[in-house]
Amino acid sequence: MTADDRQDGPVAPRDLRVSHAERDHVAALLDRHHAEGRLDGAELAERLARVSAAVTRADLNRTVADLPGALETVPTRDVLELTNIGGNLRRWGEWLVPPRVIVRSRFGNAHLDMRRARFVTGEVLIESDLTFGNLDVRLPKGATVDVTDARTKVGMVRDKRGASAKRGDPHVIVVGGVQWGNVTVR
Structure with a gap:
């Protein structure tokens, strides 16, 4: 086709x-x-x-299809919404990363460890909306990140991976940000 x-x-x-x-x-x-x-x-x-x-x-x-636990082996979720009020919000280990991840936290940190995650697509958009706390994103080897549209009012946006000559797989785009805290990608 x-x-x-x-x-x-x-x-x-x-x-x-x-x-x-x-x-x-x-x-x-x-x-x-x-x-x-x-x-x-x-x-x-x-x-x-x-x-x-x-x-x-x-x-x-x-x-x-004929094996146990195989119903929709490759999930079709397009958005994962993670919300937290107080305390820490965490994703780590083997988890499925859809094309869009929304992270909302009012009084706490958000940690997204994607080093062992499975990505549905080659590009992921992380929309961050934190009030008091830090967003920490850990990417797998070969991944690249764009933090151009990530913001913080009191704190810093840090890309510890550094610029890359070519786009990686996956490519993660972080937008939105934190009112009081840091956005760190490593």
Whole structure:
């Protein structure tokens, strides 16, 4: 299908194109099912070939549809909203990062550790709205960040990764900011 063959309007989530990270995630699931005895070596090899050739989320989901816990293996959430009043808000370990993450905190810090996270898309927008507290974002190796539109009234915006000659995967854009506190990306 060419771009001219598509109809105008939003694309269904199952028809969205997949990233390398999504293919890697499904390949890891298949490896786990193989280790647990649900797939033999030949089945694993055949399914891994289909994962490698997958273009859409539907293609990936078909490779694991008959395995336990596989319903919508590649989730289709577009926005993750994290809200906190008092205390710390944290995401770490293996978690799914959709294309848009909204972080709201009134009296506390927000820590987003994306080093082991799975990214739905190659670009992520983090919208920050903190009153008293710090936003700390930790990115995986190979990622780049744009903090051009991140703001703070009393505090600093710090990009500890530094400028990159080319765009990384994933590329994270931080907008919004903090009233009293810092925005730090490392």
